[in-house]
Amino acid sequence: MTKEPIFDVAQLAHFEIYSPKLEESVEFFSEILGMEEVERQGKSVYMRAYEDHYHNTLIITENDEAGLGHMALRARSPQALERRVAAIEEAGYGIGWIDGDIGHGPAYQFRTPDGHKVEIFWEVEYYQASDVEKTALLNRPQRRPNRGVPVRRLDHINLLAKETNKNVEFLEAVLGFNVRERILNEDNSDIAAWLSVTNLAHDIAIMGDALGEEGRLHHICYWYGYPQHLSDVADLLIDRGFEIEVSPIKHGVSQASCMYVFEPGGNRVELFGDSGYLIFDPDWKTVEWKGEDTEQAILWHGTKLPEDFFSYGTPVRSKETVENS
Amino acid sequence: MTKEPIFDVAQLAHFEIYSPKLEESVEFFSEILGMEEVERQGKSVYMRAYEDHYHNTLIITENDEAGLGHMALRARSPQALERRVAAIEEAGYGIGWIDGDIGHGPAYQFRTPDGHKVEIFWEVEYYQASDVEKTALLNRPQRRPNRGVPVRRLDHINLLAKETNKNVEFLEAVLGFNVRERILNEDNSDIAAWLSVTNLAHDIAIMGDALGEEGRLHHICYWYGYPQHLSDVADLLIDRGFEIEVSPIKHGVSQASCMYVFEPGGNRVELFGDSGYLIFDPDWKTVEWKGEDTEQAILWHGTKLPEDFFSYGTPVRSKETVENS
């Protein structure tokens, strides 16, 4: 009889990014993506999208270099949290418990094999809308903002990794993620993999770092749900001096309508224009793209990607830097 | 040989509405529809949408009652203006010349047979974007605002009339409008008619006033160009206390995706979510809907219209008021 799946991780709950230009980064997420600044503490600003139910989903922390501070997972229950902590410790990747942070309770911190910092927790604080921000749409925590082209909620994260497979296997074996799609080298190692614990095609993606660096961030992603908003926000971005890396396209992997833009701190941000396809099959067979199909996997509707799409990540490293190090 | 058409009127150029709640009306067009206040003079506020090329397309004037102040047509040339003024005077509907107003030069004022005030002019002032509002999209006079769900440009006006046919015939014979579609009574008189001098299905519509009043306004209309924006703006409207009269639907006449909302002053405003169909045939045969098809003519995708859709206009009159007068 097949081993039963692990259901202990419920979702990607938030991420922290580093920015060398804190105020400009906050302004980008606030004025262009319509997000709300919920709180500030020290060098960190806590933000959320208007359909994010929790207190915050994005933390921007001032730092010399851009990059990933940490990402956070929410367990499915207090028991599930305990089980996963035990599994992480057993796998040897644990750091230890923290008392909590703004917006959530005790969290266990650990690292992916590649070194990305992660935390997992159960207790969470919900966003409470002020009277003026309340909506008659009761399943929405807050009315739609009339600022920018407002994103609705956190969607996923994409991590660069020196050793793709090792990280993918960690997410599968220790945290219960399912590999939904992958792009394979000829030797069947992963060029990239898309994993989820939800019905989404991915909550986390892992892509090989073309520079061979460790622990870098490829992008974070927020969700619109309608392709039109990609075109709308592009108008805002172009005329306000932001850099669009990839204009609205349609992915093969995930089938999502999307675009990529750089926030002022240098981190890549993806915007999702629809839900892509959803996976309900509990016995889903991983979709395997071969290396030569990489371009079509990333771009179903097929204009060229920029050359450094697979090598640009944060913290920013150039080929030269890497070679000299 | 057929008489050649008149090409002297180029477009509907602006409209003035009356509002008993000036500041609230301005806030609606500014904060929800993303329009810009360009100037104020006396009791009037001059506004425009971000793809309106002229100085202004909407004037809101404080007044005890809501309603139409006037609407303005732009002639195709100085000579065309002279020819139309002569024709209007000959028809006996002229008022006389004014020196101009904010945003345009000398204008000839007149009334429709039903009494709606109209002006026609040639000289116009163009909007000049400040450096910060300039856009790299050179055919657009101003970058997309990041406020509300911004409308792009003025689209059309719909007038209620006591005697539909008389007004339609005036627009045809004296101003050169073409009747693109009409809804007919059994005696072939017009219940409503849609007329244009452009490739749009209508620049002006005339509908029979169900209360038998004269000179009232049914609605003014601004244009989005994408149906998604109707849904977006509905979100803003509902949670900010505005009244949507008709949720996003699709018209039969004009084929436009649209919705109706009341601005705080009480005037009905239509929002257009696409261009509908365009008419390029120079010998277009008027599309005739029979009275029993009125509902489908107005609502191709067919939910019920509110009962007072054909009787509510501005200034507001009720059946009772009319009967007692």
Place this chain on the structure above:
Amino acid sequence: MTKEPIFDVAQLAHFEIYSPKLEESVEFFSEILGMEEVERQGKSVYMRAYEDHYHNTLIITENDEAGLGHMALRARSPQALERRVAAIEEAGYGIGWIDGDIGHGPAYQFRTPDGHKVEIFWEVEYYQASDVEKTALLNRPQRRPNRGVPVRRLDHINLLAKETNKNVEFLEAVLGFNVRERILNEDNSDIAAWLSVTNLAHDIAIMGDALGEEGRLHHICYWYGYPQHLSDVADLLIDRGFEIEVSPIKHGVSQASCMYVFEPGGNRVELFGDSGYLIFDPDWKTVEWKGEDTEQAILWHGTKLPEDFFSYGTPVRSKETVENS
């Protein structure tokens, strides 16, 4: 410590509807919704949408009256299937095992408290596209059809019930469904409830049968993912003699863009134009709408529902029939 949730049901896998007009019903799903007839056996036709991964998701069976044949759930694992069968038997609603059907293996049949027939299984047959129907989009089981406005996949089912709460509690306690949203009477009994085991706002909805009947079907639903397709398919429906019950609207509950149409056999079919909002919070608090908010819960963008929206179901019963019975 909180009791841990049940994860044993993975998804709604298919449904069978009865039709007194088999061929017309098949033609509707095939020519208008672009679905494929995969197999026929006896009086039943097996169909699927182009992003349905299983052999079939819709069975249409010829029958004197319209209505629900059965609906099917897929368990998450063989062990999960056994656990649920034990729970159903213990609850006293079981019927018994069948060997399987076209497209799936052994299934356990049972009834909801209201009498709707349900089956649950683990083994499933996947659809295998012929060479010509294969697509380069590897996560899609079949290329997009160029017929009709093709739906992408099964979305959910909505059941009418005499006793709403009893059925809701059965789905929760015995099958592990979560109540995502509900509309409550003043006595806190359910007017309607939306439940899911997935991240969707509902896989199954239960609504009070306004006629007090048992075991009827309100509607089945297929998914487009883009609101534009609702408008597109409406064009096809209107000019091919099909009856649209509710034109494209936006739900409050689920936030979905949707429409309702009757297939020729008389069953109501909903079409979903987007994914609505998704629920990732493992501790989701049921959204509660009060009875007076029912209209806004169903229609966020608010045109009136037809009067018999809550009383029309299949098999069709009229008030009179019920009173005379």
Place this chain on the structure above:
Amino acid sequence: MTKEPIFDVAQLAHFEIYSPKLEESVEFFSEILGMEEVERQGKSVYMRAYEDHYHNTLIITENDEAGLGHMALRARSPQALERRVAAIEEAGYGIGWIDGDIGHGPAYQFRTPDGHKVEIFWEVEYYQASDVEKTALLNRPQRRPNRGVPVRRLDHINLLAKETNKNVEFLEAVLGFNVRERILNEDNSDIAAWLSVTNLAHDIAIMGDALGEEGRLHHICYWYGYPQHLSDVADLLIDRGFEIEVSPIKHGVSQASCMYVFEPGGNRVELFGDSGYLIFDPDWKTVEWKGEDTEQAILWHGTKLPEDFFSYGTPVRSKETVENS
């Protein structure tokens, strides 16, 4: 006093393309773009889109090489036709009268300075829908087809020219076209120009032929009106072996959402996903893009164009062919 404009040309009425693969070309327009084959004669097939009001808008003629057969303009009146014929003859570009063709009456044929064949006529035959193809949407000549992703109507044509300016000036001076936008070299000669007699940003575009050839076709364009259909049709194209040259993008010039695809005969076909912006100002100042802005003029949402975008035209000529000739 300014000279008054010429209003004698109403619209682009149809075009004829040459195809070395007649049946495959017909199948592309029929099965993918949902167009109808209305008639065949000799080596020519006459087709139309479902919102084209005339008998046909596309003629595909079998020929050794792809390319433009001719394009046709409709005059605004019989008198207008006579005036334009006189002007063309005076300019020295006339060929002579033909009795007419399938779908239209007597036409005067001429050539652009670059040699593209053009005809202009007044009398036209309207498409008459069979009973089964009639629609309740009375302004639409035919119900929406349920085949492919059906285009709605002819939009525009884009011609390559050896000497851009000479052709632009001919269209302006002799036919009354208005230059709406242009891209200029440093010496102010045109790299490309977009001209119209309608409210569209262009009915005809002229672009410099990068190979220095004469009389070639860059593309013909049909119109959807909704961006979603570009994504829909891309799905069909990719999995049916057609070549997409440029995936869905947004133009700067015209602001249109669009894509480019090659029909099997080798001619480039553009598909328009919205109406772009419309021009109502009778005194429109030509929008001027400088040469260094060409990329942004063509691609507002900015992914790279293929290298041969400005050199590929039909009949197909390569750099080598040109150099050897």
